[in-house]
Amino acid sequence: MSATRLLVLGVVRMYGRAHGYQVRRELLSWSADKWANVQPGSIYHALKKMTAEDLLAQVDVEPGAGPDRVAYRLTAEGEQEYQLLLSKALSDPQLNHPDLSAAISLMTTLPRARVINLLRHRLVHLEAEQRQARMMLEELKISMGMGTPEHVGELYRLWGGITDASFTWLEGLIARLEAGEYVMADESGDAFGEPPSRASE
16 A cells, blocks of 8 residues: 555545645645655656546646646545545554554544444454564574574564554544544534535535
């Protein structure tokens, strides 16, 4: 998965229609260039590629040349792709940090119960990873007698520590969502990231 792909779809969706410059400016305001390594070239490349894949459609071409003269909107296929990428990034613990960060930035565009269910799925996988890290440390005691270097255990402790921190944070996020924090797509009020027509309903 590409965090850039999800973020670009999310921002175009949020505006209803957007120029490449708008997408870039919005993502820079989220510091996505730092946590997702989203660069201007990757934004314009994603817009062009997803237009070729019929996920985006050009809706306005202003006179003159250049990528900032073209506006884009999501197609029905683009909406499906957005929903799929967002759901996968929220639930799949194998995805990397930028993908999860992109999904957290856009999670309010889904119904509350759906986000909680997706995050619970991720939590189950993190529990399994915690058990695996503990098992690996136990197995290290046996394998050291067969030549495994003792310091390899630090890798297992690192992985376990990262998993423990992720688990604690995720439990907290689920609790905050269950307590009603943040306006979500299926609630009254303006949910961040919702398209203009939905946000005003």
